[in-house]
Amino acid sequence: MCGLSSGLYELIIKMLDFVVWLSETKWSIGLRESLYLYPWIESTHVLSICLFFGTLLFVDLRLTGRVFSSLSVAEMNRKVLPLTLFGFLVMFITGLLLFYAIPIRNYQNIFFRVKMLLMIIAGINALFFHKRMSNEAKVWDKDSFIPGSMKSSAITSLVLWSLVIIAGRMIAYNWFDCDRQPQPRWINTLTSCEVDYSLFEGIDGF
Amino acid sequence: MDSKEILEIFYSLEDTFIGEYVRSSIWLFPVIESFHLIGLGILGGSIVVMDLKLMKLIFRDIDKIYILEQTKKFFVLGLSLLFITGVPLFLSEAVKLYYSRAFWIKMTCLVIGVIFVYFVRNPLIIKKQGAIMIVVGFLSFSIWTIVAASGRWIGFS
Numbered sequence: 001m002c003g004l005s006s007g008l009y010e011l012i013i014k015m016l017d018f019v020v021w022l023s024e025t026k027w028s029i030g031l032r033e034s035l036y037l038y039p040w041i042e043s044t045h046v047l048s049i050c051l052f053f054g055t056l057l058f059v060d061l062r063l064t065g066r067v068f069s070s071l072s073v074a075e076m077n078r079k080v081l082p083l084t085l086f087g088f089l090v091m092f093i094t095g096l097l098l099f100y101a102i103p104i105r106n107y108q109n110i111f112f113r114v115k116m117l118l119m120i121i122a123g124i125n126a127l128f129f130h131k132r133m134s135n136e137a138k139v140w141d142k143d144s145f146i147p148g149s150m151k152s153s154a155i156t157s158l159v160l161w162s163l164v165i166i167a168g169r170m171i172a173y174n175w176f177d178c179d180r181q182p183q184p185r186w187i188n189t190l191t192s193c194e195v196d197y198s199l200f201e202g203i204d205g206f
Numbered sequence: 207m208d209s210k211e212i213l214e215i216f217y218s219l220e221d222t223f224i225g226e227y228v229r230s231s232i233w234l235f236p237v238i239e240s241f242h243l244i245g246l247g248i249l250g251g252s253i254v255v256m257d258l259k260l261m262k263l264i265f266r267d268i269d270k271i272y273i274l275e276q277t278k279k280f281f282v283l284g285l286s287l288l289f290i291t292g293v294p295l296f297l298s299e300a301v302k303l304y305y306s307r308a309f310w311i312k313m314t315c316l317v318i319g320v321i322f323v324y325f326v327r328n329p330l331i332i333k334k335q336g337a338i339m340i341v342v343g344f345l346s347f348s349i350w351t352i353v354a355a356s357g358r359w360i361g362f363s
Contacts (some may be wrong), residue, residue, distance in 0.1 A: 047351065054249075
């Protein structure tokens with residue numbers, strides 16, 4: 001357990017070295033200091049929520065039987081899922097660029113870390129979901145019966161992606177930035193901020 | 207009503223209890239804004255699916271009236287969530303918004319968008335066939351894209 005946590009700690013520090021290097025590259029500085037490019041990338045990132053989340057809503061709710069019930073699950077997926085995936089691709093590319101523009105601040109941002117964690121969970125849910133769907137969807141369409149576990153997976157997907165949107169929006173408002181001290185120790189641990197606590201001696205709670 | 211009177215109204219709106227309350231918290235504005243974005247996703251989904259259908263990009267073999275029936279409740283749901291969250295966001299910084307060009311562009315297009323959907327697009331979906339519907343879908347899609355994009359630009363000004 002101790003080995004695992006020290007290994008994790010090393011990885012986190014190595015990643016920090018990497019993001020510091022990233023932040024010093026020419027294109028990162030250019031993006032960060034751009035007057036219009038950064039806002040345009042961010043607007044595209046936000047607009048693609050409509051494509052990704054908005055269409056996922058129909059795909060997931062179809063599985064609960066609440067919308068498009070006269071279309072089969074397979075048909076619904078064939079028609080709407082390409083839009084969802086396209087939306088995800090746009091979000092992914094613009095998201096990478098947004099990270100690249102401000103690497104250190106994002107890396108040490110607690111909301112960014114929560115968002116990444118939520119996306120991993122949502123990804124695992126989607127994999128499970130998709131695998132089962134491609135194996136069994138034809139059977140459900142024939143019997144017009146969808147197993148309860150698929151319905152809960154669909155709802156889980158919507159809840160997780162809503163939380164991703166919330167965490168994502170909070171990134172810009174992060175009030176736990178490393179340079180906003182004092183913060184509780186557990187926050188600084190979660191954000192891997194290196195803080196000299198001797199500076200806060202005498203302040204309540206430190 | 208001249209612009210000075212409007213500005214005075216915006217000042218008093220900013221002074222309301224809700225405006226003060228949202229401003230007094232560091233996390234309330236971001237949290238409300240997050241739900242505003244989820245509302246955008248829901249409304250956006252209904253717009254994307256309906257308008258792309260009208261532009262013949264998806265659901266080509268399915269009746270457009272059926273798509274309208276399935277998407278219209280999400281339009282209302284998204285718009286309601288956007289409105290409920292949009293009002294406190296507005297009240298918390300009404301004076302800044304008065305001077306924001308993006309805000310006025312957004313509000314103008316929002317009014318046009320709602321009127322267009324309820325009085326032009328939806329009635330035509332039920333009554334009309336043919337190539338004109340491609341134009342209707344394109345117009346609706348464009349108006350709502352401007353609403354969403356200019357909304358995001360409020361934050362940059």
